[in-house]
Each structure stands twice: as C-alpha cells, then as structure tokens.
Amino acid sequence: MHHRFTSGARARLAATALTLAALGPVFYGLPAAAETSQPTYDKSDIILVTTVINATNPYMASWIEGSKALGEKLGLPVEIVQSNGSSQTQIAGIQALAAKGKKIVLVTNPLAASDVPAIANTIKQNGGYMVVWWNMPPNMEPADVGDHFVAFGTYNGVTAGECGAKALVEAMGGKGGIIALPGVLDSTVSQERVAGLKEVIKDYPDITLLDEQPANWDQAIALKATQQLVAKYGDEIDGVWTADDAMMLGAYEAIKKAGMIGDVKFSGEGAYPPVVDLMVAQPDGNVVAASSFHRGYKAAATGMLIAYKAAVGELDVAALTAEQRHGQYAIDCVTPENAAKFQENGGIDPTWLDRLIADPFMDLVGGKVELPNG
Amino acid sequence: MTSLSGTGSGRAARRRGLAARAGVAELAILLALVAIFSMLNPHAFPTLTNLNTILNNAAIPIVIGVGASLVVLTGRIDLSVEGVMGAAGMAFVLLSANSRETADIGWLAYPAALAVGAGLGAATGAIHALAKVPSFIVSLGMWYVGLGIAAVLFGYEMIPFLGNEAAVAWPTATPLGLPNSFVLALVVVGLGWLIERYTRLGRYAYAIGNNETVARMTGIPVAGFVVAIFAFAGACSALAGVMGSLALGAGSATVGVGMLFLTLAAIVIGGTPLGGGRGGALRTVTGVLILSTLYNGLILVGVDPSIQSGVSGIVLVAAVIAAGWSQRARLRVFK
Numbered sequence: 073m074h075h076r077f078t079s080g081a082r083a084r085l086a087a088t089a090l091t092l093a094a095l096g097p098v099f100y101g102l103p104a105a106a107e108t109s110q111p112t113y114d115k116s117d118i119i120l121v122t123t124v125i126n127a128t129n130p131y132m133a134s135w136i137e138g139s140k141a142l143g144e145k146l147g148l149p150v151e152i153v154q155s156n157g158s159s160q161t162q163i164a165g166i167q168a169l170a171a172k173g174k175k176i177v178l179v180t181n182p183l184a185a186s187d188v189p190a191i192a193n194t195i196k197q198n199g200g201y202m203v204v205w206w207n208m209p210p211n212m213e214p215a216d217v218g219d220h221f222v223a224f225g226t227y228n229g230v231t232a233g234e235c236g237a238k239a240l241v242e243a244m245g246g247k248g249g250i251i252a253l254p255g256v257l258d259s260t261v262s263q264e265r266v267a268g269l270k271e272v273i274k275d276y277p278d279i280t281l282l283d284e285q286p287a288n289w290d291q292a293i294a295l296k297a298t299q300q301l302v303a304k305y306g307d308e309i310d311g312v313w314t315a316d317d318a319m320m321l322g323a324y325e326a327i328k329k330a331g332m333i334g335d336v337k338f339s340g341e342g343a344y345p346p347v348v349d350l351m352v353a354q355p356d357g358n359v360v361a362a363s364s365f366h367r368g369y370k371a372a373a374t375g376m377l378i379a380y381k382a383a384v385g386e387l388d389v390a391a392l393t394a395e396q397r398h399g400q401y402a403i404d405c406v407t408p409e410n411a412a413k414f415q416e417n418g419g420i421d422p423t424w425l426d427r428l429i430a431d432p433f434m435d436l437v438g439g440k441v442e443l444p445n446g
Numbered sequence: 447m448t449s450l451s452g453t454g455s456g457r458a459a460r461r462r463g464l465a466a467r468a469g470v471a472e473l474a475i476l477l478a479l480v481a482i483f484s485m486l487n488p489h490a491f492p493t494l495t496n497l498n499t500i501l502n503n504a505a506i507p508i509v510i511g512v513g514a515s516l517v518v519l520t521g522r523i524d525l526s527v528e529g530v531m532g533a534a535g536m537a538f539v540l541l542s543a544n545s546r547e548t549a550d551i552g553w554l555a556y557p558a559a560l561a562v563g564a565g566l567g568a569a570t571g572a573i574h575a576l577a578k579v580p581s582f583i584v585s586l587g588m589w590y591v592g593l594g595i596a597a598v599l600f601g602y603e604m605i606p607f608l609g610n611e612a613a614v615a616w617p618t619a620t621p622l623g624l625p626n627s628f629v630l631a632l633v634v635v636g637l638g639w640l641i642e643r644y645t646r647l648g649r650y651a652y653a654i655g656n657n658e659t660v661a662r663m664t665g666i667p668v669a670g671f672v673v674a675i676f677a678f679a680g681a682c683s684a685l686a687g688v689m690g691s692l693a694l695g696a697g698s699a700t701v702g703v704g705m706l707f708l709t710l711a712a713i714v715i716g717g718t719p720l721g722g723g724r725g726g727a728l729r730t731v732t733g734v735l736i737l738s739t740l741y742n743g744l745i746l747v748g749v750d751p752s753i754q755s756g757v758s759g760i761v762l763v764a765a766v767i768a769a770g771w772s773q774r775a776r777l778r779v780f781k
Contacts, residue, residue: 301745
C-alpha cells in the first residue's frame, strides 16, 4: 500500500544505489562471528525487507503479518516493498532500500521467476542476504549463485493438489464429473497442483475430469469461468477442484447461485480462514472437502529468519545442506474432521515463532519438488 | 443511433444511413457467432440457461460501457474503470452488513458507493479539463488511485463477506425471465440513451467530440460538461463495482479485473470510434454481447484455454474490420 517514494525520488535513490553498489565491497563490515565463511554484520547495520505482489490477497496479507511478527521478535523494523504486479517496481523498490546504506536481509516472493537474477544481483552488490520463495528460474540453484542467495523454499504443489483431490473424490463417492480451476497455465505451482489432481484421479475410473479453465488465482474470474462451465455441463458437475481457495470461493458462489450447492463438492488450496470456517460450519451441507494448509506468515518468517541468521553469523552458509538451500516445507491437509484445529489464530500455533527462532529449518521436509511421471 | 442533427444536409443524412447500416453489421456478427457456437455445441449453447449466463456476464461491462461510451463520444478516454470498481465495490461492502462487521448503513451503502465513483470520476474530469492533462494519463493515474483506495479498505484482514443473502442472490435471479443484473443494465442503457438523445449533456458530448474548437467558439462550457461526463462515467463504474461485489458475495479490490479491456473493445466493436463524435451507449451493448458470447462460446465448444485468448483477439480484430467495412472509404485519417 505504501509507496514510500515519489517516482522522482525513487529514480534518484535507484541511481544512488547503483553508485553505492559499485563501491559495495569497500563497505563490507567486519565479521561478527568467527565460524562462518560468509561476511557477517552487526544487527544495527541490518534492515529487514520483504516483498509482496500486492496487499489485497489474503496470502500476501498473512505474509506481511509474518514478516512483521519476526521483525518485532528480532527488534528490527521491516520494510515492505510492494510490486503491484510490476517486476520493475519490485526491483526498483529493493534497489532504493539498498541505497540507504544498510545491509539488506530480504525474504521475497518474486512476481516472476525471471526477476530472481536481478534481485540476486542487487543483494550481492549491497552485501546483504536473501531467501526466495515459490519462484526461481528452473536452471538456477542458490548454491551456484553464491552465499548471498542463502536459500530457496517452496511447498510441494503435487502433495497439495493430491490433498484436495483425494478428499474431493472420496466426498463424491468415487464417481462423477469434476471441473478444475488451475491458477494460470504457465505457473509451475499451478502445474504441480494439477499434476497432483491427475495423479489421484488415475485410481478412480468412474471420475471424469470434465474441463480445466485457468482462473488467474482470482475470485471474480473463477466465478465467471464456473458460470460458463455450469452452462456447459449442468448436472454433470459433481465436484470442483481449484488450485487456490480464492478461486474456490468464487466457484462456490457461482454454484450456489446456480442452485446446485447441495450436489457439488469442493476442494481448494491454502486453507484461507473463510474456507476453514466453511469446513467447520458447512452452512450449505457437507460440501467443502479439503484444502491444504500453509501460511504466508510461516513462509515469510522462516525465509527472513534464515537470511537474518546468515547475516549476523548464526548460520554458516557454506555448511548448509543441499535440502536447506533448496527445499520444501511442511503442509497439512485440512478436512472437515480436523478443520476446527486450524481455526484459531489463523491456524498458527502461538509458540510456533519462538520454536522457529530456535530452529529456522524446523518445517523443512525435503529437497527439490519433483513432478510425477506422465 | 444518434448523430448531430439539424444541418439537414445530404452529407449528414448519408452519415446517418451509414451509421444505421454499421449497426446492422454488428448485429450480423453477433448472430453469426450465435449460429456457429450453436452448431458446434447444440446441447449446451442454445439454451435458456446459457442465454442467462451470457446476459448476466454482459451486465457489468454494459453498465460500465454506458458511461465510458459517453466519455469516448467527447473524444476522451476513461481508463480508471477497474480502480473505480474496486474502490466503490469495497466501500459498498464495508458499508453493508458484512462478516468484518465494519459498518452497516443499509440501503445508503448503494448511493455512498455511487458517490465514491462519481467523486473519482469528477476528479479525473477536473484534473483533465482544468490542468489540461490528457484524459488518457489522468484516468490511468486514477485507476491506481482507485486500486489504492480499494487496497487500503481491504487492509490486511480477511475477505469481507456480504451478510445480506437476498441482495447477493438478486443479480442472477430471473423474476422477469432475464437475470436482474441484465435488466438493471438495460435500465442504465435506457438512461444513457435518454441522456445522449434528450439532454444538453448528451448533445454537447457529440458536439465536443465532433469538433471541440467549434464547440468552444459557440460558447459551450466544455470544461464543465467534461467534468460532469467523467462523473457520470465514474458512477457507472461504481455501480458495476457494486454489481461485481454482489456477484461475488464478498469484497475484493480486484473485482473489476479484465473489465477495462472488455469495455473499450466493446465500444470500438460496437462502432463508437475512439476519436469521438459518433456512436453511443446503445451500440456498445451490441459490442459487449459479441464479446460475452465469444468468451462463453469458446469455453462451451471446448477451445483449449491456452489458445482461447489468441482466438478472441483474432475475432476481435476481425469484428472491428467487418463492422467498419462499409465506412472504410470515408475514414481518411488513422491514428
């Protein structure tokens, strides 16, 4: 929400950033702890930075909350860079903060995979550290880029897609037609989740995947797409699988308006609080089957903490394992049976953050995500 | 369907004739699309359910199109549509009974939301007319101002759901045989047509679009009318934002996503040139119906999602060419 700079000021800052960046190595601080191979800094020389695509998406809102909660625990303020859907704005924002002269500790959910090299360069020149979530070019590995790119983290989209699909198919009694709403076609995350769906329905010969219409991760577009699919398939639709809960909420409203809500089951991803509430209350009958749980809160806090620990010398980047540098983190499968557990505090255990600070890799469950064959 | 009248010259009469014929071309395109999709999917496409789906989808862009057409008639453009929809839609949801329990001012939430839109529109018009900045750039800025307001209203909290079930169910209900949303859109179109045809605001819009210098010389207070027209367009976008929020049953800053392209394309396909001076709201209805039918039909006949947008782009360009074919000799300047 906060454009901190006017464009003129931002351009000037960006220019200063470039000048300073060229001098970067001169300003390297003295190592604070002796046991790390990477340069480290005093806490007072650090600023915490987080980037979000926008602030009107519940995932991003939770992401900001997690960044701020960790910042409070560490006693450091958090700068938020909003990209507002523009890679250029996002990179310029990070560069402007780099120009302030402090070392950046960055956790970023980049708008596009192709933004990561430019962001990594900015951080390298600044002398800071970063952790990237979700998006990275397929041929990139943090370990190859350098110590400043401490880690890449993601969630296994295949597992997430399977969580929703399994519960959905079971709720449908193992037979009927499903319409699927992926995010956007060229998104890896969306492709992984769809692969999970397809992996599950392989085992159910009486389940038909009627149609796939990408709905751009958007509630309004999902509503519109579902309305067309209802016109096309009508009663043949027994289940709606979506790659994200925002799209599930849009599809839910469309099915409700079509008067079919009692006959159609739903699954989503992300376990947004309104969806968890729906699962607990089920106001329209037992229709919401599952959603996989992870939070922007956890991703942001985990990533920022890993980068912070590298910066202050509490982690030796060279000693990190391959999985720690590029790994997948735990997700839960929320169903009506266990949904109540995820209602309080946005589903985040109040002791979680303190436990994380003791072990930043607490939720790490594996290495790189592999797509199933075929 | 209207044009500057009063000259009585043969040229004006010819232009009226051409305009009428051009309207027929657009209807022919619409009917051709309906025929093709009906052949390709005879089970699902030509049904009452699907007709209502298409009309319900068309309602929001039609409402936006009424205001936007008037702006385009003057030779200006309003790009702020999606931002205004977001700001007005969020204002409406947060002022109605909702799951965040922010405030509930009852039916007053509707005029309040329209006022937000009219205010943003008036601001666009005033900055454009008084500071002499192209409407293109002012309204582009206002798009982001609107989105910014919507984002602030959305905040970091959870999605606000509307509490009034009856209001949420209203747009898609069909007590008159057609979806209420479409009936409302027709009422707005009627209002737009009356404004264009019978009020000074409408007639001056044509005059300004035809030749602004002459309009100024004849003493028309151009700036004042431009501000009023932008305010009206803002109110139309705001109404569309309210309708979008009712359709979602929830507040969303991006409730207007994709609407700007759809509406502007519909205006041009309908036959209101971006240069202004000709066309109007009625024509935009045909343009919106062509695009809504296309979107619906491509899904219903099972065109692969990855080539859908390419196909709609080609059909869009083809429709503009076909609609303007009869007039191609008369268009001397292209920009």
